[in-house]
Amino acid sequence: MREIKEYTAGEDLIIKTSVRLLVPFIQLFGLYVIVHGHYSPGGGFQGGVLLGASFILLALAYNIKTSQEYLSIGVNALFSNLGPAIFIGVGVLCTVFGGLFLDYSALDLLIPLGPVEWRSFGIFLIEVGVGLAVMNIMVLLYWNLSSGGNMDEGL
């Protein structure tokens, strides 16, 4: 049992170096997919998965501790709650300004951009919320499942 543990794939110079080089580009692409969801295939779910995968890749190649230096447990917990809160908050804000739930054109009273532009921008706001939620829940699921809940060793 001990021998198997010593030959884990993570402790490898090639894997570590290539992951270190890849992660910034994966994160940049994830942000692009979220932001460019209005014009090309993509959006909050896909971009969030890409962003989450970059941190999971770090945790796989190094260890969970290393990935927690870049995304701490507290920030992760905050963002995974903030994501759905942004989505539902935007919806509630629409009702406060006199529209229906998630009818973004009502937010025109808050900042006058025009009702049509607000529908476009409201979609962007909720995509950000979805992206935050998906990214952080993905990382949270990996951390907990791979370490059995104590969030230190991992695979």
Place this chain on the structure above:
Amino acid sequence: MKALALLATLMTGALLLYGTRDFPAWGDPQSPASSYLSPVYIEQAVQQTHVPNLVTAVLGDYRGYDTMFETVVIYCAGMAVVSVLRRNREE
């Protein structure tokens, strides 16, 4: 008990399969969804939302309520795993 569960599963499956007989044919242009709903999205979504990607417009605006609960489902999955597995280091 297992036989009963299997029987219930099979009966539910048969009922659902029987229900699909009333569906319109795959890709039928005369079906209600294709003749009323989809043309409205295709003709008006860009004017109404200024989003060139119709999938995003339907997902984020027209079907925003659905997308909200998709997010909540992911959130619930995360919270369920945390509440079952997570424990503090001192223990």
